Amino acid sequence: MSLMTLDPQSTHMYREAEEAADRIAAQLAANAQAVGALARRLRETPPRFVVTCARGSSDHAATFAKYVFETELGFPTASASPSVSSVYASPLRLEGALFVAISQSGKSPDLVRNAERARDAGAHVVALVNVADSPLAAAAHDVIALHAGPELSVAATKSYLCSLSAIVHIAAEWKGDATLRAALAGVPDAMRAAWRHDWASLVDGLANARNLFVLGRGLGLGAAQEAALKFKETSGLHAEGFSSAEVKHGPMALVGPDFPVLAFGQDDGTLAGTLAVADEFRKRGAHVWVAAPGDPVGANLPLGAPMHPVCAPLVAVRQFYRAVNALAVRRGHNPDVPPHLNKVTETV
Known part of the structure; x- marks a missing residue:
């Protein structure tokens, strides 16, 4: 099938994003025992801090x-660079830490080496991984399977969303938070309801764009980073992800008439600031789209009913995947096979 006749709903990316709601529901049931056991251990022997890789x-x-563990549990959470161990061979002082390694394939040598060295250094290693018999899983004390199933599109969708749900699942059980637990259980239905909403205005507005900013803050910052990557990966569109606070420290000088900006918001202490930045950019003549649950003033990409701020990014990113898949086809790209990329990237 040529790109001229490619139906956006026929791509692996579309189908796998659509499938994510069912995969998350299945994951929560399948992981109840493993996550429960991990949460009990973390309550009985709390880590000194959390490190992700x-x-x-x-x-x-x-x-x-980082934002989930810090806002919900109060544990400082930092990102470890894989190259510190794999290239520089520098030992890290991780005794008593919780080391969380996240991967779809679990095969990248640098990530595996970091997990092994973290374990040797006295950290408790948890692997969030889609391939449960991978080298990364073998290096971990605990494996929380993503249960995303095979992912055929090079652009990750359901594996990313299943990573988010696994993170929230761990946090909810570790904290013993019935409200967060119930909110997470409602995510699959919230995703299905949001799937009916139309983001065609975003696709139309970016059809001929060359650059844009993607904004998020706090719990929504990862969504902005992921969206910026997907714009580049699937649509050949240069995008940069920023905190809606950090964008004011220099990058906002680029935002003027017709400059495109996409912002993600969730109903917490960051929402008012994100909406204010979006409004400021609109007043400069920028093309601004805001995705947020409920109906806050200034939001024009609907996500459905209000929801727990920790869960909002899961629904927003899934909806974004549907839109960026359509945008890729509109711009003459096949989102399943981005140029120069492979499904599994193995860095050393």
């Missing part, structure tokens, strides 16, 4: 994990 889309999930 990942690359690509999984690293954007790690950004989300």
Whole structure:
């Protein structure tokens, strides 16, 4: 099938994003025992701090994990560079830490080496991985399977969303938070309801764009990072992801008439600031789209009913995947096979 006749709903990317709601529902049931056991251990022997390690889309999930673990549990969470161990061979002082490695394939040598060295250094290693018999899984004390199933599109969708749900699942059980637990259980239905909403205005507005900013803050920063990557990967569109606070420290000088900006918001202490930045950019003549649950003033990409701020990014990113898939086809790209990329990237 030529790109001129490619139906956006026929791509693997579309189908796998659509499938994510069912995969998350199945994951929560399948992981109840494993996550429960891990949560009991973390309550009985709390870590000194949390360290994440990942690359690509999984690293954007790690950004989300930072905000979840810090806002919901109060544990400082930092990202470890895989190259510190794999290239520089520098030992890290990780005794008593929780080391969370996130990967779809679990095969990248640098990530595996970091997990092994973290374990040797006294960290408790948890692997969030889609391939449960991978080298990364073998290096971990605990494996929380993503249960995303095979992912055929090079552009990760359901594996990313399943990483987010696994992170929230761990946090909810570790904290013993019935409200967060119930909110997570409602995510698959919230995703299905949001799938009916139309983001055609975003696709139309970016059909001929060359650059854009993607904004998010706090729990939504990982969503902005992931969206910026997907614009580049699937649509050949240069996009940069920023915190809606950090964008004011220099990058906003680029935003003027007709400059495109996409912002993600969730109903917490960051929402008012994100909406204010979006409004300021509109007043400069920029093309601005805001995705947020409920109906806040200034939001023009609907996500459905209000929802727990920790869960909002899961629904927003799934909806974004549907839109960027359509945008890729509109711009003459096949989102399943981005140029120069492979499904599994193995860095050393």
